[in-house]
Amino acid sequence: MKNAIIIGALSVALIGTGYWGYTKHRDLQEMHNQAENSYQRAFNELTYDVDLLHDKIGATLAMNSKASLSPALADVWRLSIESKSDIAQLPLKFLPFDKTQAFLTKIGNFSYRTAVRDLEKEPLTDEEYNTLKAIYKKSESVQNGLRNVQSDIIDKDLSWIDVQTVSAQKEAPRDNVIINGFKHVEQTKSTVEQDFGPTFTTGPEQSKELKKLTGEKISESEAKKIAKSYFPIKNYKDIAVNKSLNGSKEPFYSVSMEHKNPKADSYMEITETGGHPLFFITNRDIKKQQISLEDAGKSGATYLKKQKYTDMEIYDSSQYDTIGVFQFVKTVNDVRIYPEAIQLKVALDNGKVIGFNAKSYVVSNHKRNIPTPKLTKAQARKKVNPNVEVQEERLAILLNDLNKEVLCYEFIGTLGDDTYDIYVNAMTGDEEKVKKL
Amino acid sequence: MVNTYLPKDEVNAFTSQVLTRGSTGQDVKELQSRLKFIGFFKGKVDGVFGWGTYWSLRTFQKEFGMKVDGVAGPKLKEKLVKATKNYKASNTASNTNTKKSNSIVSKITKTSNTNKNNNKKQVENAPNGYTNNDIKLMANAVYGESRGEPYIGQVAVAAVILNRLSSSSFPNSISGIIYQPGAFTAVADGQINLTPNANAKKAVLDAINGWDPTTGCIYYYNPKTATNKWIRKRPKILTIGEHIFCK
Numbered sequence: 001m002k003n004a005i006i007i008g009a010l011s012v013a014l015i016g017t018g019y020w021g022y023t024k025h026r027d028l029q030e031m032h033n034q035a036e037n038s039y040q041r042a043f044n045e046l047t048y049d050v051d052l053l054h055d056k057i058g059a060t061l062a063m064n065s066k067a068s069l070s071p072a073l074a075d076v077w078r079l080s081i082e083s084k085s086d087i088a089q090l091p092l093k094f095l096p097f098d099k100t101q102a103f104l105t106k107i108g109n110f111s112y113r114t115a116v117r118d119l120e121k122e123p124l125t126d127e128e129y130n131t132l133k134a135i136y137k138k139s140e141s142v143q144n145g146l147r148n149v150q151s152d153i154i155d156k157d158l159s160w161i162d163v164q165t166v167s168a169q170k171e172a173p174r175d176n177v178i179i180n181g182f183k184h185v186e187q188t189k190s191t192v193e194q195d196f197g198p199t200f201t202t203g204p205e206q207s208k209e210l211k212k213l214t215g216e217k218i219s220e221s222e223a224k225k226i227a228k229s230y231f232p233i234k235n236y237k238d239i240a241v242n243k244s245l246n247g248s249k250e251p252f253y254s255v256s257m258e259h260k261n262p263k264a265d266s267y268m269e270i271t272e273t274g275g276h277p278l279f280f281i282t283n284r285d286i287k288k289q290q291i292s293l294e295d296a297g298k299s300g301a302t303y304l305k306k307q308k309y310t311d312m313e314i315y316d317s318s319q320y321d322t323i324g325v326f327q328f329v330k331t332v333n334d335v336r337i338y339p340e341a342i343q344l345k346v347a348l349d350n351g352k353v354i355g356f357n358a359k360s361y362v363v364s365n366h367k368r369n370i371p372t373p374k375l376t377k378a379q380a381r382k383k384v385n386p387n388v389e390v391q392e393e394r395l396a397i398l399l400n401d402l403n404k405e406v407l408c409y410e411f412i413g414t415l416g417d418d419t420y421d422i423y424v425n426a427m428t429g430d431e432e433k434v435k436k437l
Numbered sequence: 438m439v440n441t442y443l444p445k446d447e448v449n450a451f452t453s454q455v456l457t458r459g460s461t462g463q464d465v466k467e468l469q470s471r472l473k474f475i476g477f478f479k480g481k482v483d484g485v486f487g488w489g490t491y492w493s494l495r496t497f498q499k500e501f502g503m504k505v506d507g508v509a510g511p512k513l514k515e516k517l518v519k520a521t522k523n524y525k526a527s528n529t530a531s532n533t534n535t536k537k538s539n540s541i542v543s544k545i546t547k548t549s550n551t552n553k554n555n556n557k558k559q560v561e562n563a564p565n566g567y568t569n570n571d572i573k574l575m576a577n578a579v580y581g582e583s584r585g586e587p588y589i590g591q592v593a594v595a596a597v598i599l600n601r602l603s604s605s606s607f608p609n610s611i612s613g614i615i616y617q618p619g620a621f622t623a624v625a626d627g628q629i630n631l632t633p634n635a636n637a638k639k640a641v642l643d644a645i646n647g648w649d650p651t652t653g654c655i656y657y658y659n660p661k662t663a664t665n666k667w668i669r670k671r672p673k674i675l676t677i678g679e680h681i682f683c684k
Binding site for chain 2: 039081084085088089090091092096098099101102105106164210242244245246247248252254256265267269278279281283289292293294295297316317318319320321323324325343345355357359360391414417418419437
């Protein structure tokens with residue numbers, strides 16, 4: 001009797017565990033399938049979008065009428081962005097596919113710029129037509145490569161989850177069909193600069209790099225000295241200097257300092273050539289606010305003057321809890337030179353500067369001749385949307401979308417409840433930039 | 438304190454802080470509510486001194502014959518308090534009517550005080566072009582990826598996310614970059630869902646405000662644990678803490 005009860009209880013337990021294990025397994029399988037399906041969907045959409053992209057580029061080549069060319073180019077632009085967002089959903093970690101993505105972005109930039117241009121007044125140049133031909137050919141090889149991968153996946157019932165596991169392995173993955181297919185697509189592309197003119201390869205990426213600097217090279221101990229003259233807290237427990245690694249075109253030193261009173265850390269980067277301070281940050285606990293944002297800005301301005309940055313004017317400020325962040329810009333003869341900007345962070349408990357960022361200042365600072373504007377202020381103002389109520393106006397030098405410095409009239413105005421910053425080229429009258437503030 | 442001839446309590450609604458564009462806090466809320474009360478300010482009372490507040494303050498200064506500078510100093514606050522005598526703090530959001538019975542005046546102090554206590558919720562300011570949710574998402578990623586790193590290393594990780602935003606080889610949104618399959622280990626193993634500390638958020642704000650210790654890097658890895666050879670071949674820029682940052 002006793003035995004029968006025990007056996008009964010154990011069987012129930014066994015069946016229960018079995019059932020539990022089965023449902024767990026089923027749930028896991030379900031989630032596995034869901035992930036696989038969403039990868040498959042993204043991939044199939046990618047092949048479809050690239051197909052369409054290739055066809056659309058082909059169509060633009062054959063088009064003669066300007067009226068149909070602009071919408072077709074706009075379609076190319078849309079498809080290039082969609083293809084890119086498909087790629088972003090695939091598990092391609094460490095799988096070199098960045099060139100193909102860059103290629104798609106460049107197609108997007110190219111087609112966008114040509115689509116929005118008035119092609120009646122400014123038709124496609126021969127060079128641009130050749131670019132179109134080149135990307136038509138290149139996109140065909142991308143298309144074919146992806147089509148091959150697609151038929152492999154369908155024929156051999158390949159799984160994207162496997163790609164995910166393989167690419168996480170320590171040894172470089174070699175024998176996965178999907179990975180090899182993508183590698184093949186990536187390799188068929190030569191450098192982007194060959195396909196597009198130089199105009200389409202300079203973008204925000206380039207502007208983040210340090211440009212070639214001139215001047216004497218400084219030593220580690222000189223870097224330390226410069227850092228000490230910038231840091232707001234003078235006492236320290238420890239100071240260390242490191243040099244950037246050899247991938248950096250313009251080498252720099254990084255100086256870190258540990259302060260003991262108050263407990264804080266400071267870190268600064270200084271270029272080796274010329275010893276230009278790029279930025280520093282001091283991190284410490286900030287107590288209750290004692291200083292208004294206004295006074296903190298004044299304290300920042302005094303700091304800049306002390307560090308020998310002249311003609312810097314504050315143009316924007318924001319408060320984050322107990323920290324004030326200020327934007328300074330060089331102003332010469334009432335012309336704001338926006339590329340020469342410095343950001344400061346000021347602690348609102350004691351008004352001391354705790355952050356300094358002059359990277360764009362270092363890159364752009366040089367003696368420049370500011371040209372005389374061809375347009376008068378009144379002429380430029382006529383180019384602004386008449387519904388915008390202009391509140392402030394001034395001359396400014398701006399880095400435009402093509403990374404070129406242009407002299408503009410800057411108008412700050414309101415439309416409804418919103419404020420806009422509008423730049424009109426002082427030479428050509430083009431609206432260079434409109435920003436909602 | 439700011440002045441002597443007004444009943445002390447009324448001025449107490451403001452502190453002596455000078456407010457400028459970019460200021461945040463209870464004082465700004467007070468300024469916005471009062472400007473709204475007399476119809477100068479039409480936006481949301483959010484405690485962030487933005488452009489909308491700036492223009493309405495200037496209009497107020499113009500109409501009351503003051504120096505038009507968009508700065509709320511002691512004189513302006515005094516004028517504003519006088520002009521909004523009937524202002525009652527509790528119905529700030531909806532009230533734009535100036536005509537209220539005088540009997541309410543005596544209650545101002547009390548209501549505004551209780552109102553203050555209820556509104557202690559922190560005022561959050563977000564840099565132009567970013568929402569507070571973007572910042573939270575980034576802070577989560579930065580915390581999950583680099584919470585053991587020095588502060589500057591956390592700024593660097595945040596900067597990498599932003600550099601990817603302007604890189605042609607990556608998705609075009611912050612969420613797209615963070616949730617790109619396999620892009621960040623903290624996303625893959627769920628550490629992104631840990632609650633970030635204040636430092637991670639500070640680091641994200643520094644990066645958004647322009648600090649980039651990596652000068653444009655779009656990758657980083659920990660040489661002790663990195664599993665892939667490909668990333669080790671990228672041009673290396675610098676080492677911060679445990680991470681090597683590369684292009």
